Amino acid sequence: MISNILIPTDYSEASFNALETAIGIAKRNNASLQLLHIDESAFIPEESYTIKNASQIGHAIADNIKQRHGVETTVIFKDGYIGPTIARMAFDLKPDLIVMGAYGASGHRDFFIGSNSYYTIKHASCPVLIVPEGKRWLDFHQVLFPLRPTLGAFKKYQFISDLVIQIYPGCNFNLMGISIDRKEHDVKQVTEIANELKASWKEAIQYEVSYSYSKNIAEEVLDKADKSKADLVVVSSTVDVANKQFFIGPFSQRIINHARVPVLCIFKSAEY
Structure with missing residues (x-):
């Protein structure tokens, strides 16, 4: 259950969009x-600047959220390097989810996301939802969920799917099976995982299963996201060959950097 959400903000358009x-x-x-x-x-x-009246702005935003939406909101101010400070606060506060813009006024761009966003994804102790600017993302109806058969895969994917359903209960899943070597065993395992997930969902979730046999996983996922009109892409350590905690491999990096829709990044294995 998501009970506490951390939102790093620099008061830029990108961070307000994520908010x-x-x-x-x-x-x-x-x-x-x-x-x-x-x-x-x-x-x-x-390379940076100080926003005047940052405290007053933050508390005004929090009061507005409470009044308009009835959501309990607190404000925290810290000095420090942005990426490491976000990661440290995530460790201290133990949020269930971090939501942040792809990049903001105080972020340095690496490819298509800021270095602070990338640092947070790699080091935060909880899942991170990266929200691109330029469009409001208030709900998610089509989720692209890449699946690679790995040891203990169902338990990992159960955690991920439960989290996605908490983010938006009415979403539909496109489960994309990944098999680089075109092994029949991989296809069978993906189908079994999909059926187990379907059986575990209490909500009336719709899902379909597709398969990718390309060695260029990132391009396949990005192309599938465009063609299926996905509005959320899930990326975890299982997308890449090495399945390690906080490991962001080349396929995951490219998907995160080039996705045109929000990306839910889940690299913390402790919850699995």
Whole structure:
């Protein structure tokens, strides 16, 4: 159950867009929000800036959320490097989910997401939902969920699917089986995982299963996301060959960097 959501914000358009998504998730789960604003000007003054009246702005936003949406919202202010501070606060506060913009006014862009977003994905102790700017993402109807048969795969995918359903209960899943070597065993395992997930879902979830046999997994996933009009892509360590905690391999990196829709990044294996 999602009960506490952490939202790093620099008061940019990108972070406000992510905040709108977080509010929707919080309302559906009766969860609380924690707005985190970080001032790194004392650490890298030549590349950053300080927002005047940051405290007043943050508390005004929190009060507005409480009044308009009835969502309990607190504000936290910290000094430090942005990425490491987000990761440290996630460890201390133990949120169930971090929601943040792909990049913001204080972020440095690496490919198509900011370095702070990337650092958070790699080091945070909980799942991270990256929300691109330019469009409001208040609900999710079509989820692209890549599946690779691995040891203990069902338990991992059970956790992921439960989390996605908490984010938006009415979503439909497109379960995309990945088999680079075209092994019949892989296809069979993916089908079994899909059927087990279907049996475990209490809600009337719709799902379909497709398969990818390409060695370029990232391009296949991105192409499938476009063609299926997915509005959420799930990326976990199982997308890449090495299945390690906090491991972001080349396929995952490319999907995260180039997806045109929100990406739910799940690399923490402890919950599995």
